[in-house]
Amino acid sequence: LNTETGVPLTILSLEPHHSGLVLEMGMQQAGDIARLAALAKPAIGIVTNVGVVHIEFFSSREDIARAKGELVAALPEEGLAVLNADNEFFPLLAQMTTARIASFGEESGDFRVEGYEALADGGSRFSIRGVEMQLSLAGRHQAVNAAAALAACEFAGVSLEAGAAALAEIVVEHRLQEVATPGGYSIIDDAYNASPESMLAAFDTVAGAPKRGRLLAVLGEMRELGALAAESHRRVGQRAAEVFDAVCVIQGDHSRVLAEAAGAEVVPDREAAAEWVRRNAAPGDRVLIKASHGVRLDELVRDLTAT
The missing domain is CATH 3.90.190.20 (Mur ligase, C-terminal domain)
Known part of the structure; x- marks a missing residue:
């Protein structure tokens, strides 16, 4: 669903009652995300991380970062780029957008995970901007993803408390x-x-x-x-x-x-x-x-x- 076929089909499945759309954009080479962003015209773009996935198709992690940065480069000035402040490519990605920037992370960021605690049932508990959160999803990395989601929520007019409550209901198969x-x-x-x-x-x-x-x-x-x-x-x-x-x-x-x-x-x-x-x-x-x-x-x- 994150390809040049899947993204348009998802967009075409929208109904009049829908008020928003969340898309994932995949890539295997430079230009892939730029083409998908041109179709979707996002107001918010989130880059969760830059690792070595897809390195087979790129010469370096910096090239991967630039390819992912095509998403935030496509945002309008009145849009929001949500970027991982803990990632070494944060400065590069920040330079690629004219949109407002919201940062997130565990070490730093506007939306920072604090007081992380693993729970016996496999979930986790932590706080972001003073809002107590609990996830059924395991792992610090999922808490950091939740921080990115809350940044997008706030920009979209959803309160942090409402966003935290919605995230608490998420169950994802095959993810820990x-x-x-x-x-x-x-x-x-x-x-x-x-x-x-x-x-x-x-x-x-x-x-x-x-x-x-x-x-x-x-x-x-x-x-x-x-x-x-x-x-x-x-x-x-x-x-x-x-x-x-x-x-x-x-x-x-x-x-x-x-x-x-x-x-x-x-x-x-x-x-x-x-x-x-x-x-x-x-x-x-x-x-x-x-x-x-x-x-x-x-x-x-x-x-x-x-x-």
Whole structure:
């Protein structure tokens, strides 16, 4: 839905009673977001982060930042650019827009996450501008995303309190969602997608949650990393070795590097990964499942949680 096909179709699905539209704009090369922004003509543009996702198609992270910056460059002067103050490319993105700027983050920003606390049920509690918030979504990165959302809410005329209440109702499948299994262990389903940044954020989230049972992980490769693939998989594997009691890696182009760094067992496919989980997970344990979308670990989650 974030492509040159999906975005126009979403716009065409608008009905007279709709008062607003939230779109995601994807890219694989410079100019992609500029074309989508020309179609959508947004009043608010949010750039949540600039990492190494899509580096396969770009020569540097700065080029990725410039490509994402096409969104805020397309905003009108009376619009709002919502930018991550904690990201090193904040100054570059700020220079690319004539719109008003609202910053967000955990270390700094106009909308700053304060007092973050991981909850036993997998959610989180924190405050932004004095407004107490609670999310069902796990992880500091989701709290930071909530800060960006509140910046957009305020500009759109929605009070911070109303925005916080709406965010508290959000449940997103396959995004660090804890699901019970017939075996008595739980799956931490983060199978939707993976990048080095989101992998490390997921590891930090499960490591920071209240301790109960052992932590296990089934991981797959991260795609579209180009020349950074080997080092990125190695770095993720090293952190996995620190966080998890046992790790299983599904065979892929970069699985060997990931597995060696994590001290993990490599299995050939999802079916073998399911058997690994059933063999190793005990009641009370938690199993993180995460990989790039193309690895289709959502099917593994369905298999393990089926009653």
